[in-house]
Amino acid sequence: MIQKLYPGGKPKAFNISYDDGVLQDVRFVALLNKFGLKGTFNLNSGLMKTEFSWVHENGMTVTRLPEDVVSALYEGHEVASHTCTHPYMENLSKAEILGQMAADRFFLEKLLGKEVKGFAVPFEYYSPLIAQCAREVGFEYARISEETNGYILPNDPYWWRGGKFHWDEDLEGYVEEFLETDEELALCQIVGHSYDLDVLDLWDRMESVLHRVAGDEDVVPMTNLELARYADGMKLAEITDEKVQNESETPLWFRVDGEIICLQPGETYVKRG
Numbered sequence: 001m002i003q004k005l006y007p008g009g010k011p012k013a014f015n016i017s018y019d020d021g022v023l024q025d026v027r028f029v030a031l032l033n034k035f036g037l038k039g040t041f042n043l044n045s046g047l048m049k050t051e052f053s054w055v056h057e058n059g060m061t062v063t064r065l066p067e068d069v070v071s072a073l074y075e076g077h078e079v080a081s082h083t084c085t086h087p088y089m090e091n092l093s094k095a096e097i098l099g100q101m102a103a104d105r106f107f108l109e110k111l112l113g114k115e116v117k118g119f120a121v122p123f124e125y126y127s128p129l130i131a132q133c134a135r136e137v138g139f140e141y142a143r144i145s146e147e148t149n150g151y152i153l154p155n156d157p158y159w160w161r162g163g164k165f166h167w168d169e170d171l172e173g174y175v176e177e178f179l180e181t182d183e184e185l186a187l188c189q190i191v192g193h194s195y196d197l198d199v200l201d202l203w204d205r206m207e208s209v210l211h212r213v214a215g216d217e218d219v220v221p222m223t224n225l226e227l228a229r230y231a232d233g234m235k236l237a238e239i240t241d242e243k244v245q246n247e248s249e250t251p252l253w254f255r256v257d258g259e260i261i262c263l264q265p266g267e268t269y270v271k272r273g
């Protein structure tokens, strides 16, 4: 029996994706770093000034992070695009959608000095046109504002649903079930905004969830881009009863008859006996 695994021979992966690039990301990134976990942070490069702060419905002012802190803050995590100015995209033309994506990618890459290859849609609206634009701009995946409530690694990278929103009352149950599941390539992905942690008083709950996940040696922390690339690689694995072959450009991990193996691109593993 051949089982697909994540990098390092781990059966499960964990990701947290937070949007909008706000002040509370500073405290949240420190928490991720403390536990050795990885996040994907989706930023709007056109709104990185305090004048683009807004008042939340509960009365709290939500403040955007300024440009000059972004590069150092998110070191070791993924920064992805969330459009330049966070528009509701339903009524935008194709040119406007492409402009929002391309401009954000350009400015974020300039700010970070590295490639930005991921995208998360602002608000809830999503469409095949937006997916097509994400592809044309060169993003390798696009995350939408829907949840699977499960542990599936997305099959279509341009229609990527998160696992669970972090304000869910059963967030702890979702995570415990993940730690118990035998599903192949199980992914636990939590989605939200760090300002919710203040607004909804979720810091303690989130910290205990992160602590729980970080303490499990079956789990590897991954960014969305790492997950998207790994999922793409796995699609090019040829698995039969006798052998497994890596036709992708990514090292791929498997468990074959109880033994953990890593196959480099182009490599084949033939089962013994």
Ligand SMILES: [Zn+2]
Pocket (backbone or CB within 6 Å): 019, 020, 082, 086, 121, 122, 123
């Ligand atoms: Zn947003």
